[in-house]
Amino acid sequence: MDSRSYRDPALMSALTTCLQDWEKPVSIMEVCGSHTMAIGRWGIRKLLPSSIRLLSGPGCPVCVTPMSMIDQLAGLKDVTIATFGDLIRVPGERISLEKARAQGLDVQIIYSPLEALKIARKRKTILAGIGFETTIPGIAQTVLEAERQGISDFYVYPAFKLIPPALKALLKINNSIDGFILPGHVSVIIGARAYRFLPRDFGRGGVITGFEPVDIMLAISRLLKQLKNGDCKIENEYSRVVNERGNNKAQDIIYKVFQPERALWRGLGWLENSGLGFKPAYERFDARLVFSLPPLEDYIKSGCRCPDVLRGVIIPSECPLFGSNCNPAHPLGSCMVSSEGSCAAYFKYERNSNEC
């Protein structure tokens, strides 16, 4: 198909018609926040019969970042915090980085990790290292560049997350997910083979797909076919950019600098080997060691049901605070802040629909 076909109205209409006959209730999770946004933007949910429930997952990096990391960064002095945009508005228990900036902390929004390196040439700088397999190679490369240039005041707070361990943990917590729409961008790096454990160990299928409406409808259609035939497997509908083994070069850069470690996920708790920390050779870049920061703690704002949203236990509109006490202007949880957050997606695209 050429790129225009992925928005082709006739194809969408045919796929929508095919899905209308599905009667058995199924829950399909879109793991990635970009898919959540795409589903809202293209009105996909409204095209599906009520028997097909789409759930959001833990694939929004800002959403799964623990509040305690925000509190730790916001409490630092005499250092610049370099962060990607969305994190700045996420409330910690005490304060957000945005409010800390209003009180004098130097917080700078960056669009590339190399910008943090530029700042570090003049000032002691911590890069808030959040993100999944897609973002991590760029940050690893920036660490290597800092070493090459001999920049001594550049540090990273490594709060990276890996998708496969999160899916394993998720299925142990929430057994009601019937299949997965698997993330496109992450899969470019890790490859389709990274998900083989889903059918093998959990009897669940998944389809890797892109972000156009036809991509998403095709993924749903393929998952339903798997369920109908009792043949759960990993399919790659995004073969125009994803291959079986992933991007070896990106993987090499990641694992030159970082190694797996236990990580704290908002919504999933502490998970073994689900994050990445520095290898001993690069520990001098680790902000946690250099600034003697304590281990993260797992707490959440009272009443906020982000953990249940991230586990696919509820959809955002089932949170009693959705759209009233919690809205994009006054977010209580990270899922309402992030441009990939499911509460933000529901608020933007679906708050007036029947389901909400």
Ligand code: SF4
């Ligand atoms: S609507 Fe707000 S309070 Fe409710 S789960 Fe989402 S972010 Fe948390």
